[in-house]
Amino acid sequence: MEWHIIGIAASFLTTFGFVPQIVKMHRAKSAKDVSLVTLLQFGAGNILWALYGVYLKNLIIMTANIITFITIIVAIAFYYHYNREHGLLDNF
Amino acid sequence: MEWHIIGIAASFLTTFGFVPQIVKMHRAKSAKDVSLVTLLQFGAGNILWALYGVYLKNLIIMTANIITFITIIVAIAFYYHYNREHGLLDNF
Numbered sequence: 346m347e348w349h350i351i352g353i354a355a356s357f358l359t360t361f362g363f364v365p366q367i368v369k370m371h372r373a374k375s376a377k378d379v380s381l382v383t384l385l386q387f388g389a390g391n392i393l394w395a396l397y398g399v400y401l402k403n404l405i406i407m408t409a410n411i412i413t414f415i416t417i418i419v420a421i422a423f424y425y426h427y428n429r430e431h432g433l434l435d436n437f
Numbered sequence: 438m439e440w441h442i443i444g445i446a447a448s449f450l451t452t453f454g455f456v457p458q459i460v461k462m463h464r465a466k467s468a469k470d471v472s473l474v475t476l477l478q479f480g481a482g483n484i485l486w487a488l489y490g491v492y493l494k495n496l497i498i499m500t501a502n503i504i505t506f507i508t509i510i511v512a513i514a515f516y517y518h519y520n521r522e523h524g525l526l527d528n529f
Contacts, residue, residue, distance in 0.1 A: 348492040355489050358482030365474035369529055377469045382457035390450030397447050400440040401495075437461055 349405075356409040363387070363416045367423060376427040382437055384424060388417040441497075448501040455479075455508045459515060468519040474529055476516060480509040 363384075370376045391414040398406030428434045455476075462468045483506040490498030520526045 348489065351485050351492065352489040355482050355485030358478050358485065362475055362479045362482060365478065365529065366472035369472040369474075370470060373470055375470050378462060378465055378467050379470050380458035380461040382461075383454055386450050386457065387454045390447050390454060393443050393447030394451065397440065397444040400443065401493075403493075437457065 352405050356405050360409040360412050361416065363413065363420050367416065367420050370420070370423045370427055374427060375431060376424045377431070377433055379420075379424055380437065381421070381424050381435075384417055384421050388414055388421070391417065444497050448497050452501040452504050453508065455505065455512050459508065459512050462512070462515045462519055466519060467523060468516045469523070469525055471512075471516055472529065473513070473516050473527075476509055476513050480506055480513070483509065 366379065370379065391410040395407050395410040395414070398404070398410060425434070458471065462471065483502040487499050487502040487506070490496070490502060517526070
């Protein structure tokens with residue numbers, strides 16, 4: 346079994362894991378019940394995973410987490426944009 | 438620098454990344470705008486990451502992804518429970 350294929354498939358799924366969440370907020374023009382803390386926690390976690398990937402010299406772990414971090418930034422921007430618009434900012 | 442501390446901190450943040458989302462849905466008794474596809478994608482990704490962790494013989498990657506998978510199951514259950522209650526099931 347080519348184990349790296351498993352790693353690459355895993356990367357794709359979780360790297361782009363927040364893309365449907367971004368699409369859903371954008372379509373609904375709403376971010377009610379989406380957790381900001383979850384987004385912040387993943388953002389911070391992605392940075393540390395990327396560093397750990399450097400230590401492991403594992404390019405998959407590094408790039409996957411950097412890309413996810415970028416999607417998290419977009420998701421946080423949408424969280425603020427849509428919740429501010431609807432007066433729903435609870436910062437949680 | 439003790440690199441494993443970075444790995445452990447990264448694990449904690451992303452392993453429990455969906456816990457605030459679960460708490461938020463439970464408090465609001467609502468799961469509007471939470472993306473089911475994001476949850477399913479992470480669930481599938483976590484299984485593959487855990488397998489890749491077996492190949493890497495990396496206990497952190499294995500356990501982190503198994504625990505996250507369990508939290509994803511809870512989040513999906515809440516997604517269905519609260520959206521069904523409010524007639525908001527869009528399966529996206």
